[in-house]
Amino acid sequence: MAAGKVLSFGELLLRICPDGDGQWLGENKLPFFVGGAELNVATALALWGVPSAYLTALPENFISEQLIGYMQDRQIDTSPVVMQGERVGLYYLPKGKDLKNAGVIYDRAGSAYADLTPGTINWDAVFEGVSWFHFSAICPAINQNVADVCEEALKAASERNIFISLDLNYRAKLWKYGKDPVEVMPALATYCDLIMGNVWAANKMLGMPLQEELVADIEKEKLLQHATLTSEAILKEFPKCKIVANTFRFDHGTKGIRYFTTLYTQGELHVSQEYVVDQILDKVGSGDCFMGGLIYGFYHQRSPKETLEFATAAAFKKLFIESDATTTTVAEIEETIREYAN
Template sequence: MGTGKVLSFGELLLRICPDGDGQWLQENKLPFYVGGAELNVATALALWGVPSAYLTALPENFVSEQLLGYLKNHLIDTDAIVLQGDRIGLYYLPKGTDLKNAGVIYDRAGSAYADLTPGTIDWDKVFEGVSWFHFSAICPAINQNVADVCAEALQVAQERNIFVSLDLNYRAKLWKYGKDPIEAMPTLAKACDLIMGNVWAANKMLGMPLQEELVAEVEKEKLLQHATLTSEAILQEFPKCKIVANTFRFDHGAQGIRYFTTLYTQGELHVSQEYVVDQILDKVGSGDCFMAGLIYGFFHQNDPKTTLEFATAAAFKKLFIQSDATTTTVAEIEETIQAYAN
């Protein structure tokens, strides 16, 4: 598969991090990070030496110019980026490890990316020299137009025989335009070769069966059974798809985590080694890092098990990095696999 560029498509967001106590008001300072799920993937791939291109929409102003410079410094090909509209999407997330209770606030309505419409992007031109297209379920969650732009991209990708990966990122605070994920995602999933998510997201977004008794307790054998069940259901429902990956991430103690993943392909479920740790720093972007690791492995035509272990270790390392994108090198990821080997 590794013949051309990997193109990631999605919204560039700035993550703004007020602390929980309002200290930022005294200091007149707000930490922020450059993010967006697909940009996190593109950044990781570029860092790991995979030819990585990124497509988003940004307004024409000096902030965008600085961001484009930042992306180029990270060796990301920005040629396809659309300049239009008035604003860059933002989201607010209090500092700390637990995103689930933190209450993310989105401020992305009317952004340059949200204003994309079908016919704006010349996909034939954009896909020149591209062998892999990656997007996530966050894109069609924004509005109907962006969902239609995704459909348009997938049609051209299929015509050009480009490998397509989809991350079933579920964001409850999006999907506000009158469609449930289940009404939009299956059509898009039909065009994908690799689908990554977890058993709950596959149920919510693709209508795959969820057997409560298998996931009620955090019992590994039952979860692995369910991973097989979900993967086989996806492959049956979406014949183009040949690879399904699932992540399992559970809180461990007050601030720790337990993490393992699966990859199903050619009738076999591969299971990663398990990572258990008492203290982590930042959950944001860990799944994106896992996705990038899968792309890295398959791009280099590594076998499924090697690919899975690399992706899992990459995602695990991301839990200790205070930013949206990873800064961990290939060598460090390979050391981590060895250090935690069971």
């Protein structure tokens, strides 16, 4: 594929992490991290040497200036950023919790990004020199306007033959504007060349069949069978899509994790090596890191299997990093693949 920039589109969020016991109130301190699913992807790609650009909306104030400086220090091209509105989106997540966990509180209404409307973004300028466009299902979950902006972006990217990837991130606490994901996502998925998620998200967001008997006992062979089933259903329903990736992440013991992934393309299911570990640090951003790894591999025209192993190891390493985006280098990821090789 043409080696242009990878453009990631989504909302920059600040993740604020109060401790569960309320100690932060006595200490007057709240740890926070710069996040947002698509920014995590953009940050990983820039770290790994892929030309990475980021499109979001931020208000004109000193916080935004500092955030833009922060991204530029990480070699992310921020020229597409739209300056408008009044505030940066926030979310609160108790330390060590998972985003799918009920603990998350979103404070995103009325943010600069949530106030985006169709017709505001100059797609000619934004897509200049771009060969890959990435977004996630979190964007259209915010409100109808943002969903419409996503569709506008996808049309513009398709017209320019830009490769499009979608992460089927499901956030139950968003989707509050009267539509179910399955009423919005299939129209957007139509434009996508690569769809990443898991068999549950594909069911919830794209209406793909979910066979309960295959997922009931989380037996690996049955899960792999379901990955094939889901992938083939997606490729059939969305003919433009050529690659489907699924992640499987399960708790292991009290604080550990069991993790493996699949990639289906050209009629073949590739399965990653499995990572099992007794203790992890932070689940946030692991899926974004996996997505970044897929983009990295395909961008460099690696084989599907190599791409999958790289993405899986990158996501696994992210479980030991206390921030939203990864700080692991390509060399460290490749070392991890060797270290855990069966």
